[in-house]
Amino acid sequence: MPEFNRRNFLVGSSVLGALGVLGAAGVTWDELHHRAATTPLAAGSGVLVLLTLYGGNDGINTVIPYADSAYHAARPELSYQPEEVLRLDEQLGLNPAMKGFAQLWQQHNLAIVRGVGYPRPDHSHFRSMDIWQTAAPDEPVNSGWIGRWLDATGGDPIRAVSIGPVLPQLAIGAKYTAAALDPASAPLSAEMAAALSGLATVDPHDSAAQALVCAGYGADEAVLQAFSTIEPPAKSPDNPLQAQLDLVGTCIKAGVPTQVYSVSLGGFDTHADERRTQQQLLGRLDTAVSGFLADMATHPRGRDVVLLAYSEFGRRVAANASQGTDHGTAGPVFVAGAPIRGGFYGDEPGLTDLDNGDLKTTVDFRDVYHELLHKVVATDPGPAVGQGRRDIGLIA
Incomplete structure (x- = not known):
């Protein structure tokens, strides 16, 4: 040399x-290494993992209303038959790629919040994701909801870490930002x-x-x-989300003093050939999340971990001419982990009572955020999500 x-x-x-x-x-692996040893996260502290599905995941073919004739009529070639889905009850089932999520459901560690969205929905990827990440649907703001939590409670960036070289909007505050850890970072x-x-x-x-x-x-x-x-985990080149969650799991088990992690998986803008593409992506989601939570279940800190998976919007009810779906509105949100009261939350949007072809929102996403901040991060949700929100009852 x-x-x-x-x-x-x-x-x-x-x-x-x-x-x-x-x-x-920026934050390096060695910095997290140091903080885990010198100022570890207090035992019993909640840890929130935010998983963003970029592109607008088709919630209707994720949590599938297999018993509804309107579903099959709207998607004659794109719909799943009753024998194909992983049944959750007599009306709804999971996409066949989501066997790990089905097991979490059976263990009562998975909550599915139905019909999640916001008032006056926007079909733009950029504006809708901006709304979800800033928790401000009425007008654009510069700060994200986790950034505002940092602003309100102190400036240590290690309390929130985004896995990846670029910070998402949700992690940026007016005074403070979360730290960014590149998955390629290693000692x-x-x-x-x-x-x-x-x-x-x-x-x-x-x-x-x-x-x-x-x-x-x-x-x-x-x-x-x-x-x-x-030691950092081995890379998972075939599943970038698995690599991100492996890194998060290593940090959690080491005691890194981080309460909020952000990870992501892209590719969900399925305007054509949706069934094959989405099923592959949901398979990666399923493998990564179910493996991560199974790993957490073996560690004392795992009982305090909650994962939220969301996308900027769902898709329209009717299939398009390319065997895909176009930008829609409301969709399901997944909340998983040992502290979760498993089950369905929120009303299932009707497939025939539509708003110009789109599902109607039945749950405001800020109520989900409210409970996660209140029950997992143990903070006042007001500065991050505004006043007038409420807990849904997801967390024991």
Whole structure:
């Protein structure tokens, strides 16, 4: 390995940035490593995992009204037959790709909130996702609902961590933002760590700024030597969501002082060939979430974990000419974990009582957020979701 020129390295900000040293919203694996050892999350603290399904998941072919003739009439080739679905009761069943979710339902660890949306729905991906992530359907705002929680309760960015190189809107506050952890982040190799250790050596010719950087490296080196027991999970290249949730699970079990994690899965804009595409995506969702929650069930901190899965909108009731569905409105939301009172919540939207071809909302998504903040994060939901919201009864 080429010898490092210490002074040239210190002034190479692009290299420092690549190593995660720069960037107010960035966090490295080693930083989480340090915080887990020095200020671990208090036992019994709730942990909320927010899973965003980007693209507008078709809720009707996710929680399937298999016994409703209007469903089959609206989707003659796209609908699932009763023998294909994973039945939840005499009216509704899960997509056949969701066997793990069906098991969670049987264990009473899965709540399905039906007809979730917001007033005056918008069919734009960008505006609708903005509404869901800011919890402000009436007018655009700059802060997200988790960001406002950070604003109201303190500035430590580690309390909320987004898995991925870019922060979602939900994590950005007016004063504070959550931290972003890139799934590719990992501890440095032994060779690189040995090379960088020389950067902590004091040089009397350093400027004040260079001396500060050197002192930081010295502190980091001490941390790495003292706290070297947390290992990142193996990558899951075929299922990016599984890789994200594996990382979340490792952090939770290590005691990282984070109460809110954000992960995501995209690809749900199924205007054509929906059945095959959506079933593949729901299979990835199912494998990742059910595996994550099964792993959590084996650990003492797992009893405090709740996962929310949502999308920016559902799809229209009728299939289009390309065997897909177009942008709709309300859809189901999944809330899963050991603290959950399993079952259905909210009224099932009627397939014939429509608003210009769209499902009518029966539950405001801010009520779901309200309960998660109240019961899981143990905070006043008002600053994040506004006044006048209520708990639904999902959490024991």
